[in-house]
Amino acid sequence: MRKTAAKLLAAAAIATSVATIAAGTAAADPTVTPAAQDIVGVGSDTTQAVLNQFSTDYNAFLTGKGDTTSPRLYSWDSTGTSPLTTKTGATSIARPNGSGAGINALNANTSTTVDFARSSRGPKTGDPASDLFVAYAKDAVSWASTTTGSHAPTNLTTADLTGIYNCTITNWNQITDIPGYTGPNAAIKAFLPQTSSGTRSFFLSALGLSTPGSCVQATTVQENQGTDTILNDADALVPYSAAHYIGQVFKGHSSGSDAAGALSIRSIDGLSPVDGTNNLDVTFSDSAFGRVVYNVVRSADWNAGDAHAAALRAIFGTTGWICKNTTAANDIRSYGFRTLPVGACGSTTHA
Template structure:
C-alpha cells in the first residue's frame, strides 16, 4: 500500500477527526497566564492535552495549563516562584508531580503519562486516570530495506539483538529512558525496560548521531535505511495532518502482526490507554474532579478534540479505580 493510501486509511479509522488550524501552543498562551492545574510530562499526549487545555473553560476561564516535553530548559507554572526544569517524558512528569506534592509547593498538579508506570511510584498516592486510546507500531523509512510486515516475535528478536544481522541488517532505535512509550513498547515485546538497556543489548541505540537522547515519535531519527523505531499511531496522524509539529520525516508506519496501522481502536496489537495522573487525595476535589474524573468530566466530554489529535475515544475515560499501584 502506498504511503498516501495508508494515511487515508488511517485517517478514516478515526472517523470523527476534524482538522484544526495548526498545532496547539507548546506552553500555555493567552489568559490566564497561569492556570489552576499545571500538567507536564508525556511527549505522546502533549498535543492532545494542549488542545484540551485550549478547549476546556470554566466560567469562561481556561482551567488547564499544559507544558510540552520539549522546549526551553525550564518552565514557570505559577505567578510566584515555580520555575522548574522542563519534564521531558512520562516518567519525568510523574516525578515532577511527586516532587511538588512532597514539597507542598503546588507547582505541578497533574502529569501526562503514555503508560501505566504506577508500579514505579508505589506509595506515592497517585491515581492514573485514563482519557484516550492510542496504539503503537514500528516505523521505518519509506525507502527502508527492512520489512514493513513484522510480527511480535520478529520485532523482539530485533530489539534483543538475536535477529540475524543485528547491528548491521537491523539498527533498532529506542526513545530515551523515562519515556512511557519506550516502557510500554518493550513490555509488550516481553522485554524489561532499564536505564542500561542499550548496554545489555548493544545493537540498540537510544542516542542520536549528535549524542543526544532520542525523543519519542520523531521520524527524522531514521537516517539509515536499516533503522527501525517505535511510533505512536495517534502522534503520527497528528504530525501528518498538521495538528502537531511535523516530525515524521521519511518515516512510514508498518503493518504489525498482520494489522495495518489504520486499526487504531479495533485490532491493533499494541493498543494502550493513555493517562492523566493526579494526586489520589485530589480525586474528590471539585477542581480536579470537574476536569478529569468521570465520563462527564471536561476532558472526557471533549471527544471531538481527542479524536482531532488522532486518539481514540476511551470507554473507561475518567475512571479512577483501574490502576492501583502496589503497596510499597
C-alpha cells in the same frame, strides 16, 4: 481493519502533502503565565498535543458560559526552554520530558507547581500508590521506518521485534518469517525514545522486555519525531505512537519537529495500526500493542473535597469535561486517539 502497507504508504504520502496546508497543532506552551489556582500539567510527548487542544477548548468553554473564576487548564510541552516556571508562585523546575519525568515532577512538587502529569503508560511497579492514573483515551504503539529505500519489510512479527530489541536478531537477513521478504545483509539499527518516555516503557513491556539488548542504539531520540535525521536511514527503526502518527499525517496536526518526516508507520503481525479511513485501527489498538493513556494526579489532591479537587474532577473525572463534552471527544479523535466507553473514561487506578 486490515490494509496493505502499500496502501498505507500511499495514503500517508497524500496526507503529508495535505497536512502542509491543514491546521497545525494547538498552541504549544501556554502563552500566558497560569495563575496559582490553575490546573497545570507536564510530561508525555505522545499526549501533549491533545492536551494543548484540551486547554484551548476547555478554557473557551468556561469563558463561553461566563465563568471567569474557575481554574483554567494549561499544559507545558515536553521539550523547550528549561528550567520552567509552570505557574504564578511556582518553584522553577527542569522541564520534564516524557511520562516518567512528568510523574517524577508531580511527586517532587506540590500543586503550587504541578497539578497533573501526562502519561502514555499505565501504573507500574515502583510508582507511588499515592499517584492516581486517570484514563481518558486509547492509543497503540507500532514501529516506523523511513519511506525511502528502507531495508525493513512493511510488516514484522512480535517475535521479530522481540529479537531485534533483545539482540538475537541483528541483521535484516535474519528476518525469515515474512512472506515475500528477503532481507539484505545489513545491520539493523534499532532506536528507542528517551529513557523517561512512556512509549519506550510500554513498547519494551509489550515485547516482554524490561531492558533493551546491547545492540540497540545508544543514542536515544525524541519520541514521535520522524524529522530527526538520524532516523532517515535504510536500516533504522523506532517505536512510534499510532495515534500521534495519525494526528500528524492524516489529521493535519503536524508542526515543526513534531512531524512524521521521512518515516512511515508499519504493521505488526499483519495488522496495520491505521484503518481504511485513516483512524486508529480497532483490532490493532485492542491487541497487546494497544494502550490507554492517562493524566496522573495525586490521590490526596483528588480526594481532598476542596476547590482544587473539584477543579481536577471537573476536567478529568468520569463526569468531567474531557469525558462528557462533545468538543473534547472530537479533540481526542482529531489527534488520532480512540475515545473510551462511559465509565472507563475518568476511571482511576494506581500501582
